[in-house]
Amino acid sequence: MNTLASLSTLLLQFAFFYPLTMAWMWMIGAVHYYWRFERQTVGVQIPPILDHYPGVSLIVPMHNEGENARETIAQLMCQRYPLFEVIAVNDGSKDDTGAILDDLAEQYPRLRVIHLATNQGKAMGLNTAALMAKYEFLICIDGDALLDEYAAAWFMQHFVHGPRLGAITGNPRIRNRSTLLGKLQVGEFSSIIGMIKRAQRTYGRIFTISGVVGAFRRAALHDVGYWSPEMLTEDIDISWKLQIAHWDIRYEPKACCWILMPETLKGLWKQRLRWAMGGVQVLIKYLPSLLFWRKRRMWAIYAEFLLSVAWAYIMGGVTLLWFLGLFMPLPQPLYIQTILPGWNGVVIGVTCLMQIGVALRLDSQYDEGMGKSYYWMVWYPLAYWLLNMLTTIWAVPKTLMRKRNSRAVWVSPDRGIQQTAQTPHPPAHEHYVGTKS
Template sequence: MIDRLIAFLVLSIVLGAPFGLTLVLTSNALLNFVFFYPLFMSGIWMAGGLYFWLHWERKWNWRPYRPPQLPGLPLISILIPCYNEADNGEETILAALGQEYQNIEVIAINDGSTDGTTALFDRLAAEHDRLRVIHLAKNQGKAMALRMGAMAARSEYLVCIDGDALLAPDATNYLVAPLVENARVAAVTGNPRIRTRSTLIGRIQVGEFSSIIGLIKRTQRVYGQLFTVSGVCSAFRRKALDEVDYWSLDMITEDIDITWKLQRAHWNVFYEPRALCWILMPETLSGLWKQRLRWAQGGAEVFLKNLTTIWSWEHRRLWLLMIEFVLSTGWAFAFTLSIILWLLGHTVALPPSITVSVLMPPSFTGMVLAMVCLLQFVVSVFIDRRYEPHLARSLYWIIWYPFAYWLINLVTTLFSFPKVMLRIRRRRARWESPDRGIKELA
């Protein structure tokens, strides 16, 4: 009951703060926040990404190429939870079995699939000694599938990938090395790269994962905590998972939740950009909408879950993540409020202090935003060029990215945040086959 009351108060503050700001400081303050918050965050992400590169990445030896060697050659378990992956499951499993690191076992968890996944997995298990298959009678959700895989695994180190992800041959070495070298590291998230590039939506996401998600993870790692590991490609320490009771079954984004659970228990989470994993992403508007709405709802669920538990001094390193989430959510509602005031101004007479006469930024502000956006693209290409040498070819398509990214964030926040805040969710989170686009290997 207390959590629900606090959720209502937070929702009221987020919804009401921009309006109150407008009344006190005029509509100019509202528009300044709407226009300059993305500018400010771009600056933070570029600074964090460059610091990460200067402090760590530029020192990594790439010639001659040698992935990290794991002392003692420990067994590594690769978990692949799948639901209706008859089209993609075979190449995913073969890529996992084809790792340069040989002391591995691959566990494919068939979560009640209704297509040909069962027959495919049984055939592959008969052909490959290092592959084991777990069949669940009905769809229990990705979190349960991961739990079952972890229970069956024989290793302390668990690499978890999606059923459509292709691990680079050396990805296992890079993902597990920080776990072996540092006893307080609980999870390592890899570097997903998009391989669906046949449409504008797919090409925009190539730029997004480079110029925004990669920079965000580098920046968050600089100040010590990650908002989320990548559910499509991450490694975990079993001891740490056991301490926090593994993945939660009622969270729609199990990857965000497990990240916060581990960090709340004072474990470290690392980002390893050299651990490459090629993934499929939606290439239709409906598929992209469903995916991003799920991400937004999952972030809001984790926000609500942690709202009352992280304000002690021992959790201070998580405060910046919480503040960033609140500001981003507030930006979405502030932008919406400015649109409402602009529309009202065309129909009724509003007081001058809250009248929004124009929604477009002034020419100088617009030019600054465009220049910062371009600079962000250049920085991201400079940093990521070693992982994808031809990334600059996507620069033409990246110019559409800021509009698409912030617009999607705006709409998904408006739909997901009130829904989660006003109705606490406690049912089992299950999955369905998403739009996977048209495969085009990089």
């Protein structure tokens, strides 16, 4: 009984201290990143002039994006960069995406369109475009995203000075924020996702390049075999493939991309479940590779994700024991009196307020509307941990039961109820004009 009591106490302490510890690690790492890499460019809108401007291929895989294709392509044509092309991949769309892209190709000489007869999946669309691209450097975005006009220039600041740099993750910003879920996700992408990327860059390895906006060196992609068609989250997988092969990944917060996110609970659940399943796939796929000393720099990020899975199951178990204790007698070590916050809730609440405050300070230069969402952002970390717990618990068995090597094809996501957007304005002229900052 004493052993059971000790184990129960240990698990309860882990359930409390794990999210608290990670919040502080994210804050410390993010502040360090800001101080070392970001503060020098605060207020700088135009990237510094480069000695030379390598060509860039902007790649957009699309599936049933008829409602967004014109806006996305038009915004890509506004890049202030001297040498670029745009490749749009129509991946077996059943709507008018293909016809719209063909019409746009006549309007924009820089645009090339690739048509795939059937739904092959995002990874295959990216692979096809990468192999047909004219240039060594690729910037990949989603079919409903609006890329900031200076994004290519900010990405290339890194590539021209980093020969071992394989990829850069950009800074996705939420466009649709007219509903509660939209406002909550504004907080998530700042206080959690953006903060985590800064912290992970500080600590050495990044868990994932944002699938909605990332830049790649084609030589690095060729070295690791490009994107994997069987992975549910090709962005997580390519991030691990590159880093295990000793290619570096960086984060560029000034490379903003305005995106649409789910604004229904069903759509959000499906998206986050897919993300969780993709993470579990990575845990399983890359464990054998990490058993070697040469891969030790990936150990910390692997352990952190493994601990997050363990936390989800422990927290789920705590909740289940509390619920069972309402209706039946349980051994004293297993009895959970309440899951409502006590003193520990105050500690987590104060930490949450600090986390939101740090996030607002870091991201306010990229998103002027964040202050309006502050009230909702305060509540999101709690919602984030709850959503993370539930999706992870379901993702593990669902991933294990999934047929191995089956193709991950497109499933059109929830793109929001209303598209009220912080949309970038097109530049006054077509080409990038650099001025020293």
